[in-house]
Amino acid sequence: MSSKHPVIAVTGSSGAGTTTVKRAFENIFRREKITAAVIEGDSLHSLDRMAFRAAASEATKAGDSSFSHFGPKANHFDKIEAMFKAYGKTGMCKRRYYVHSEAEALEHNKHFGLTNLTPGVFTPWEDIESHSDLLFYEGLHGLVKDEAHGIDAGKYVDLAIGVVPVVNLEWIQKIHRDKAERGYSAEATVDTIMRRMPDYIKFITPQFTKTDINFQRVATVDTSNPFIARDIPTPDESFVVVRFREPRGVDFPYMLAMIPGSFMSRANTLVVPGGKMSHAMEVILAPVMHDMIENKKKK
Numbered sequence: 663m664s665s666k667h668p669v670i671a672v673t674g675s676s677g678a679g680t681t682t683v684k685r686a687f688e689n690i691f692r693r694e695k696i697t698a699a700v701i702e703g704d705s706l707h708s709l710d711r712m713a714f715r716a717a718a719s720e721a722t723k724a725g726d727s728s729f730s731h732f733g734p735k736a737n738h739f740d741k742i743e744a745m746f747k748a749y750g751k752t753g754m755c756k757r758r759y760y761v762h763s764e765a766e767a768l769e770h771n772k773h774f775g776l777t778n779l780t781p782g783v784f785t786p787w788e789d790i791e792s793h794s795d796l797l798f799y800e801g802l803h804g805l806v807k808d809e810a811h812g813i814d815a816g817k818y819v820d821l822a823i824g825v826v827p828v829v830n831l832e833w834i835q836k837i838h839r840d841k842a843e844r845g846y847s848a849e850a851t852v853d854t855i856m857r858r859m860p861d862y863i864k865f866i867t868p869q870f871t872k873t874d875i876n877f878q879r880v881a882t883v884d885t886s887n888p889f890i891a892r893d894i895p896t897p898d899e900s901f902v903v904v905r906f907r908e909p910r911g912v913d914f915p916y917m918l919a920m921i922p923g924s925f926m927s928r929a930n931t932l933v934v935p936g937g938k939m940s941h942a943m944e945v946i947l948a949p950v951m952h953d954m955i956e957n958k959k960k961k
Contacts, residue, residue, distance in 0.1 A: 665957045670798050670799065670820065671816075672801075690947060690948050699749075699791055705759050706737060717729065727856075731802070734865070761779055796958075805873065820954070824876040828880050831888070838894050875906055875947075875950075877902055877903075877943070897936035897937040901933050914932065918932075922935070
């Protein structure tokens with residue numbers, strides 16, 4: 663880990679709310695005039711869209727029903743670790759992007775002087791911008807550990823943030839998002855959930871025991887059967903449980919005063935109304951970022 667070149671990792675599964683945390687950090691970066699080199703987790707997949715589909719098909723034919731985006735066969739876990747390590751030492755590393763849409767394809771083609779980038783592929787690798795204040799990763803595997811290959815990316819992370827809804831709520835969100843954005847049937851999404859489960863248990867869930875701060879959204883409505891839920895519980899129909907790995911030095915009275923409706927459930931746990939999640943993240947994370955940058959200046 664490095665106080666001179668800090669690495670921040672926001673980790674959580676798709677649809678978990680990592681984008682909300684990213685926006686909170688962006689607001690803090692803007693106010694504090696912090697220059698962050700941003701790494702998108704999707705860019706560290708090892709297979710593009712077509713290659714993944716082909717590999718998944720081949721795995722199914724071979725009797726492997728657990729091939730998924732969550733596991734080592736579809737990701738560069740080694741490159742995640744190497745990227746964090748390099749940045750911590752030198753303040754520099756390489757990155758690339760995954761092209762999600764036609765709009766992004768146009769943007770990246772212009773940036774790289776290309777014409778062949780399309781949705782579902784990766785851009786070329788390039789050096790990140792020089793003189794950044796910190797590295798900011800947002801994706802699935804910010805704290806990933808793969809003991810079989812001696813990989814532990816979390817060793818090189820200075821601030822680890824987890825974002826994860828309770829599992830039934832996560833499934834509801836995925837089913838509804840896949841239908842709305844990708845046209846998938848509920849049955850197809852359930853098949854994906856089942857296929858991902860071994861890798862989810864082995865590579866995703868363990869990360870949340872290592873986070874410095876964890877945000878978990880919990881619905882206050884019945885989600886006991888996520889596969890028949892007609893809609894996603896709204897923020898006002900939920901609470902966010904915020905767990906601090908090291909509560910010493912955390913100014914809980916200040917947070918309770920600044921976040922209406924919040925309360926303590928344990929000595930290291932703050933509970934906030936779901937509708938206040940974005941506000942709570944900025945209240946909680948801004949002092950942490952301020953201290954991190956002040957420590958960086960002393961080096």
